[in-house]
Amino acid sequence: MKLSVVIPVYNEEENLRILYERLSTVIKAEADGYELIFVDDDSRDNSLSVIRELAGKDSNVKYVSFSRNFGHEIASTAGLDRASGDAVVLIDADVQDPPELIPELIAKWKDGAEVVYARRRRRSGESFFKRTTSFLFYRLLQMLSEVPIPSDTGDFRLMDRRVVEAVRQCRENPRFLRGLVSWAGFRQEPVYYDRDERKGGRTK
Numbered sequence: 508m509k510l511s512v513v514i515p516v517y518n519e520e521e522n523l524r525i526l527y528e529r530l531s532t533v534i535k536a537e538a539d540g541y542e543l544i545f546v547d548d549d550s551r552d553n554s555l556s557v558i559r560e561l562a563g564k565d566s567n568v569k570y571v572s573f574s575r576n577f578g579h580e581i582a583s584t585a586g587l588d589r590a591s592g593d594a595v596v597l598i599d600a601d602v603q604d605p606p607e608l609i610p611e612l613i614a615k616w617k618d619g620a621e622v623v624y625a626r627r628r629r630r631s632g633e634s635f636f637k638r639t640t641s642f643l644f645y646r647l648l649q650m651l652s653e654v655p656i657p658s659d660t661g662d663f664r665l666m667d668r669r670v671v672e673a674v675r676q677c678r679e680n681p682r683f684l685r686g687l688v689s690w691a692g693f694r695q696e697p698v699y700y701d702r703d704e705r706k707g708g709r710t711k
Contacts, residue, residue, distance in 0.1 A: 626698065
């Protein structure tokens with residue numbers, strides 16, 4: 508089994524080496540082959556330099572560098588377009604979503620789930636305002652959307668190759684990737700976890 512991991516990046520130089528080490532440790536034990544695809548969304552810090560350094564010493568690391576800031580959704584899409592794995596994990600670069608959860612995502616995928624999304628039980632280090640607005644956002648989204656979108660989820664998820672191919676056919680812009688994945692259908696199941704505090708940098 509080959510696993511692709513897509514990591515959209517914007518101003519995350521403080522977190523990239525930590526994320527790389529944790530991802531590499533976890534995935535080497537789970538997959539026969541893998542690739543880490545970093546998509547730098549025209550970062551203003553040294554993120555791209557760090558990514559190039561990682562790619563220079565590890566052939567499993569690949570990257571895309573944007574000519575300007577196109578946004579998180581486009582960066583995620585660019586990574587999915589280049590992912591070649593049998594399954595693809597999408598994860599943010601801020602290390603709030605634990606790479607150590609990936610074996611659980613893989614296990615559910617091997618049991619037949621085609622999308623395994625990480626669903627938050629608890630969000631450490633976030634203000635009351637942030638938690639409240641997030642709660643209201645997902646409930647409002649459920650009311651407005653014709654397609655059920657799981658609440659308390661981010662982009663952290665594993666997708667089967669068939670799901671990735673289906674989502675890649677959708678070229679809407681602007682786009683909401685979580686909504687597109689839900690719209691695509693397939694068998695979708697959650698894995699529950701507690702979200703960590705941001706290790707470095709600022710929320711974008």
